[in-house]
Amino acid sequence: MIQTAFAESYPSRRNRLARQMQHTAKSSVRLQKDTSNLFRDRLDEAGEALSVRDFNHLLEIDTAERTLVSEGMNPYGELVDASLEYGFMPLVVPQLKTITIGGAIAGIGIESTSFRYGLPHETVLEMEVLLADGSVVSCTPDNEHADLYYGLPNSYGTLGYVLKLKTPALPVKPFVRLDHTLYQDAQEFFDAIAALQHSDIDFLDGSVYGPNEHYITTGRFVDTAPFTSDYTYLNIYYKSVRARETDYLTVKDYIWRWDTDWFWCSKNLYVQNGLMRRVVGKKRLNSQTYTRVMRWNSKWGATRFLNRIGGFHCESVIQDIDIPIQHAAEFLAFLLNEIGVLPIWICPIGTGENASRFPLFSMHPNATYINFGFWDAVKSRTKHPVGYLNRKIEKKTAELGGIKSLYSDAYYEENEFWQIYRSNEYWALKDRYDPNGKFLNLYEKSVLRK
Numbered sequence: 467m468i469q470t471a472f473a474e475s476y477p478s479r480r481n482r483l484a485r486q487m488q489h490t491a492k493s494s495v496r497l498q499k500d501t502s503n504l505f506r507d508r509l510d511e512a513g514e515a516l517s518v519r520d521f522n523h524l525l526e527i528d529t530a531e532r533t534l535v536s537e538g539m540n541p542y543g544e545l546v547d548a549s550l551e552y553g554f555m556p557l558v559v560p561q562l563k564t565i566t567i568g569g570a571i572a573g574i575g576i577e578s579t580s581f582r583y584g585l586p587h588e589t590v591l592e593m594e595v596l597l598a599d600g601s602v603v604s605c606t607p608d609n610e611h612a613d614l615y616y617g618l619p620n621s622y623g624t625l626g627y628v629l630k631l632k633t634p635a636l637p638v639k640p641f642v643r644l645d646h647t648l649y650q651d652a653q654e655f656f657d658a659i660a661a662l663q664h665s666d667i668d669f670l671d672g673s674v675y676g677p678n679e680h681y682i683t684t685g686r687f688v689d690t691a692p693f694t695s696d697y698t699y700l701n702i703y704y705k706s707v708r709a710r711e712t713d714y715l716t717v718k719d720y721i722w723r724w725d726t727d728w729f730w731c732s733k734n735l736y737v738q739n740g741l742m743r744r745v746v747g748k749k750r751l752n753s754q755t756y757t758r759v760m761r762w763n764s765k766w767g768a769t770r771f772l773n774r775i776g777g778f779h780c781e782s783v784i785q786d787i788d789i790p791i792q793h794a795a796e797f798l799a800f801l802l803n804e805i806g807v808l809p810i811w812i813c814p815i816g817t818g819e820n821a822s823r824f825p826l827f828s829m830h831p832n833a834t835y836i837n838f839g840f841w842d843a844v845k846s847r848t849k850h851p852v853g854y855l856n857r858k859i860e861k862k863t864a865e866l867g868g869i870k871s872l873y874s875d876a877y878y879e880e881n882e883f884w885q886i887y888r889s890n891e892y893w894a895l896k897d898r899y900d901p902n903g904k905f906l907n908l909y910e911k912s913v914l915r916k
């Protein structure tokens with residue numbers, strides 16, 4: 467086992483933070499850190515800020531037991547660098563470098579290993595959580611805090627903060643061979659994904675560029691590569707999916723293949739042009755830069771202003787939706803016909819046997835879901851009610867037995883929300899772990915944007 471040492475030990479920093487939490491007044495506490503991938507603007511930044519910037523270390527790696535112990539606010543970018551040094555990666559690494567391991571549990575993550583290992587929260591072995599009263603509890607699937615172990619995923623910091631967690635580690639090889647296969651028919655595409663789920667590949671995701679253009683990308687670890695491509699500067703990964711059948715990347719470049727261009731969303735910042743990429747520079751071509759620009763834009767309303775003078779009404783449609791695979795073709799047709807956002811990222815999820823035990827993100831156990839990721843602003847000359855398209859998506863998701871991530875806008879009525887995200891279990895957890903309401907509740911945070 468390798469343990470990493472720091473100027474101030476984890477227990478010392480944890481105890482200091484716990485004391486700070488004990489002395490916070492009964493108000494809405496919020497996390498203070500350098501990055502965030504939350505895509506809904508808070509209406510009110512009030513509340514006491516708890517600085518957790520220094521909970522960003524990999525504490526242990528056990529190469530024999532194949533486990534990692536990381537601090538909760540460790541961004542995957544750093545966690546991956548540290549674990550690759552020992553020939554391992556976390557089982558599921560979300561695509562954006564600044565997503566933290568605790569954030570992916572509290573706010574749901576996913577990636578191309580999810581077809582085999584499920585969502586990141588399903589892989590957690592043990593976690594230490596800071597509660598509203600300043601105490602710290604350890605939760606496992608079967609100890610006295612098992613309710614919090616299952617309740618924390620999708621709780622968005624409304625039950626406590628994950629400070630430390632133990633997860634399995636996946637041994638890697640130096641390279642990944644990618645194969646991109648085109649399917650014209652949507653049903654054949656989803657059938658092929660289902661068939662691949664039990665094959666010997668290591669990675670599986672897909673992308674849809676149009677009604678007759680669905681690509682499956684499989685990845686396999688390999689020891690050697692005849693060549694390697696580079697999508698960290700002038701070449702753009704998502705364009706390569708349509709342009710080549712086979713490709714090779716280093717394992718690190720594979721893990722971050724979507725980060726350089728934020729999937730394809732960098733197009734909104736005009737940096738998919740070669741000249742612009744040179745001007746911006748390799749170092750700044752990443753999701754962190756784009757998030758900063760989008761936040762600035764959201765604050766100052768530059769795009770809103772341009773749309774207004776152009777006579778457009780614009781709705782932000784930034785969602786990740788999980789749909790049982792048997793309804794995936796129907797959901798895709800709905801997205802193409804009624805929403806119109808392209809491309810769409812597709813990622814299969816093979817849920818584990820405990821998937822229905824997570825009350826705030828309950829899925830059928832041992833089932834296959836398809837994650838649809840679509841992120842854009844839809845322009846129209848017609849003025850619709852606020853959240854018009856997002857409401858349609860919420861209704862269709864419910865109709866097809868799916869579930870939606872809450873990192874972006876949600877428009878649910880309160881009753882409807884609590885039916886999906888299970889009010890009984892949630893309020894029982896709130897009573898036990900935050901009886902004085904020091905944290906906001908999930909509806910306030912994710913729909914009312916408090």
Ligand SMILES: Cc1cc2nc3c(=O)[nH]c(=O)nc-3n(C[C@H](O)[C@H](O)[C@H](O)COP(=O)(O)OP(=O)(O)OC[C@H]3O[C@@H](n4cnc5c(N)ncnc54)[C@H](O)[C@@H]3O)c2cc1C
Binds near residue numbers: 561566
């Ligand atoms: C445009 C966009 C694309 C995305 N794409 C992907 C993707 O491709 N793959 C993927 O897996 N996910 C994706 N996500 C979702 C992302 O994983 C979640 O939003 C996640 O919660 C972000 O983690 P963060 O560390 O940035 O947390 P933050 O954005 O800082 O916080 C998110 C919420 O979680 C709470 N929180 C943060 N850390 C902790 C903690 N340690 N303990 C308890 N609560 C905590 C915060 O209070 C906050 O309410 C995407 C999100 C966006 C906005």
